[in-house]
Amino acid sequence: MTFVKGPKEKKSRSLGVNLHLKAERSFSPKSALIRRPYPPGVHGSKKRRTSSEYGRQLQEKQKIQLSYGLSAKKMKIYAQKAISSKKISPPQYLYQLLELRLDNVVFRAGFVPSRSVARIATSHGHFTVNNKKVNNEVALKLIQTINRISQKMI
Secondary structure, eight states, rough: SSSSSOOOOHHHHHHHHHOOOOGGGGGTTTOOHHOOOSSSSTTTSSSOOOOOOOHHHHHHHHHHHHHHOOOHHHHHHHHHHTTSSSOOOOHHHHHHHHBBBBHHHHHHHTSSSHHHHHHHHHHHHHHETTEEESSOOOOOSSSSOOOOOOSOOO
């Protein structure tokens, strides 16, 4: 499965938030959101209507899906796990599940410049977890060490 299909910066512009989907370009002044701070399309530069509550919830869901690279099916599975949790509130548990994915941990550790590159690196098996080669985005509960295998990867 690909991380984000289609033009990445167009999706950031449509949501109005920099999702940092492109590695270095998202942080540079050449970012599409800085150059054109309005939504894409013919009528993008015109004033937007205020969205409904459903529209705001849908935008927040799309932000999460795009920034973490989830499909709708995978997002639904994570949401059901979060709703069924009894210890903490569902939104906190959802973010906890997403932050503990291997590709996100690799991105947060600074091994790679973006989450999409982290997804590729983990799926190719460039990292070991507790000295075992792992190549999927498992949710990590007990992390002791994450080691980079390939130096030529970056």
